[in-house]
Amino acid sequence: MGKLYDNYVKSYALTESNAEEFFDIVKDIYSTPEFQSMGDYIQHADITRLQHIMSVAYLSYLKAKEKNKNYVSAARGAMLHDLFYYDWHTAGDGSHRLHGYRHPGFALKNARKLFSLSPLEENIIIRHMWPLTPTPPKYSESFIVSMSDKYCAFQEIIIKKFPSYRLKFKNSVKKAGASNG
Numbered sequence: 001m002g003k004l005y006d007n008y009v010k011s012y013a014l015t016e017s018n019a020e021e022f023f024d025i026v027k028d029i030y031s032t033p034e035f036q037s038m039g040d041y042i043q044h045a046d047i048t049r050l051q052h053i054m055s056v057a058y059l060s061y062l063k064a065k066e067k068n069k070n071y072v073s074a075a076r077g078a079m080l081h082d083l084f085y086y087d088w089h090t091a092g093d094g095s096h097r098l099h100g101y102r103h104p105g106f107a108l109k110n111a112r113k114l115f116s117l118s119p120l121e122e123n124i125i126i127r128h129m130w131p132l133t134p135t136p137p138k139y140s141e142s143f144i145v146s147m148s149d150k151y152c153a154f155q156e157i158i159i160k161k162f163p164s165y166r167l168k169f170k171n172s173v174k175k176a177g178a179s180n181g
């Protein structure tokens with residue numbers, strides 16, 4: 001189904017040996033308890049926010065590298081783009097109704113508490129919901145992360161909605177994991 005899809009599948013089977021450079025870039029973020037807590041939240045279907053973020057970060061890293069852009073900041077900004085500590089599905093009381101607009105700001109605030117960020121990394125986080133939030137990304141890396149985020153969300157929704165697609169996808173992931181040895 002194409003290179004983008006193959007890389008998306010691979011993002012579910014990443015290890016320090018099949019994605020050595022990627023892990024070198026993001027390891028310090030990945031190993032924080034704050035980042036690991038992203039595994040406690042569901043993004044779409046049975047896919048956790050931790051997995052969602054890893055997919056977005058890996059695809060952004062590959063795309064930025066392919067385009068000779070700053071792939072280190074693309075990967076690191078993407079790792080922090082959805083760093084907020086609540087389940088956005090629990091919108092029953094209305095408190096999370098504006099989640100789509102507000103969470104980039106929450107993520108930026110949380111990320112700043114943990115790491116010192118470059119202006120590029122800050123822009124990646126705060127502009128990733130464009131065009132829902134109207135100010136466009138300032139850098140091509142921010143645009144890459146925003147597009148990777150949309151691609152991953154789209155895949156997650158299809159995986160959730162269509163059982164036959166889900167089955168096929170899970171088999172692809174299994175195969176990708178097996179070929180890692």
Ligand SMILES: [Fe+2]
Nearest residue numbers: 081082103128
């Ligand atoms: Fe987001």
Ligand SMILES: [Fe+2]
Nearest residue numbers: 056081082149
């Ligand atoms: Fe996201």
